Amino acid sequence: MIIIGELINGTRSKVKEAIASRDSDYIAALATRQAEAGADFIDCNPGTVGDQEAEDMQWLVATIQAATDRPISFDSPNPQAVQRGLETYTGAAMPMINSVTMEPGSVEKMLPIVLEAKVNVVALALGEGGMPTQPGQREQVAQQIIDRLTAGGIEPQQIFVDPIIAPLCTAAEVGQHILEAIAAIRQYCPDCHITSGLSNISFGLPNRRLMNRAFLGLAMQAGMDSAVMDPLDKKIMAHIIAVEALLGQDEFCMNYIQACRAGRLDV
C-alpha cells in the first residue's frame, strides 16, 4: 500500500492555527511522525484561498521537507498554490499533485503543470455532474479522466485514481458501488494506482476508525493500492499488514511477523 499521510490539512483546527502562526515545530513534528509511521507521501493542504494559499503552501512545503525526505502531495484545487509548492520542493522523490477532476477547466489547468514537472497526480472521479450518485458513474468518469491524462502524455504509473468515497450512512448500496468501481478501474487500467480519501466512508457514523479499516480491507481486495489516511492510526496500519499478507503480497508472512516483533501489531 502507498500511504498518503493526511494530517497536515488546514481544515483541521490545530493545523490551521499552526499555519497562521507559522509554528514550524508543530508542522515538522506532524511530518516526521507520519513518515516514521509509514507514510509514503506527506499530504500538504493549506486549506486557505488565493494568494494566501500559495504563500501558505510555500511555507508548509519548506517546513515539511526540512523535517523529512518523503515526497509531498500538494493538495489544492488552486493551480497557483500547486505551482508554488512545486517551485519550493527540492526533494529527490517524485511528488504528487492532489488533484485533477473532469470538472470544466480542471484538466486544462493542471495538465501542463503535471507534464512539465513530471509528477504523480490524483485523479478524482468527479465529472461535470459533480458527486457520483449512480452505480457505474464512478468508473465511467474514472475512465474518462485516465484516457484524458494518458492522451495528454501522463504515464499510468503517475496516475492515482480516486473513485470518490461517499458516506455509507447515506445509502446501504454506497459501499458496493465504490467497491465495484475500484474493481472496474483496476481492470481498465492495471498499471495505474487507485487511492481514496478513506475516512469519508464513515462520515456521520460513530466508531469511525472501525468502519475505516473494515472498508480499507475490502477496497484493497477490490484493487485499491493506496489511501489518503492517518498513518498514526496503529490499528489501521496493522490491518493493512494483515490484508497485504492475505492478498499474497507478503511471502511466508515475513513482513507481518517482522511487524509483530517490532510491536506494530499490538493493537
Added chain:
Amino acid sequence: MIIIGELINGTRSKVKEAIASRDSDYIAALATRQAEAGADFIDCNPGTVGDQEAEDMQWLVATIQAATDRPISFDSPNPQAVQRGLETYTGAAMPMINSVTMEPGSVEKMLPIVLEAKVNVVALALGEGGMPTQPGQREQVAQQIIDRLTAGGIEPQQIFVDPIIAPLCTAAEVGQHILEAIAAIRQYCPDCHITSGLSNISFGLPNRRLMNRAFLGLAMQAGMDSAVMDPLDKKIMAHIIAVEALLGQDEFCMNYIQACRAGRLDV
C-alpha cells in the same frame, strides 16, 4: 453472518477437563455466553473417540440445551456420536451436523442421517486426495459435494460448504486460493451457505485474532456468510457488523449504530 460458536470443543484443555469431570456449570456458561454474544449455533465437539464420544456427545447436548435454546452443531466425524446428539436434541430450531466430506464413505454414512433428521450439514471441500493444495481444487471438490448432497435430497439452504482454510504462513497464495474458491462456490450455488473454520488461516502466526478478522472481512466480500469462530472475541464481532454495513446488508447503518449504542463497537 451465521455464527457457529466454536468454544465447546474437547480439544481445548479446559473443555476436555469439564467433559471428563461432567462439569455442567462450565459447559452451560460457555453455551450461554456464546449465545448472548451472538452465536446462531453452538458447536459441540466432544473430541473423544468411539463409544465414549457418543456418551460425551449425549451429556454435552443435554447440558447445552438446558442452558440455551440456540441450535447445536454436532461436530464429529463419527456417525454414532452424531446420531446420539440428534437423539438427545429436543430444540425447535434445525440443528447442524459438522461435517460430511467427499472422502470415501463419508457421504454414504452421513447422508441418511441428514435426510432423516432434516438438519443442516457442513460440507467440507475435502476429497479423496485430502487437503487441497492446488488452486481450483477447493471449488472442484465443493461442487462435487454440493451435487452429491442435492442429488441425495438435501436442500441447498441446508448445506454449509466449508472451503477448508489452510494456514497462510505455508504459502503466500493460500489466501487468494481460498478467496477465489469462496467466490466460485457462491457463484455455483447462490442458495447454499459458505462457512469456515476461520482461525486456521492464522495458524503458526502471531497476533492471530488480527489476521482472523482481516481474513473474515475479505471472505465475506467474496461470498462467505457464516463462520465457525469465537463469538466472545469482541473485536471480530464488531468487524463483522462494519463489514455487513459495507456490503449493503444494513440499511442506513441502523444495526451498526445500534451496536455502537450497546457498547459492542468499543474495541
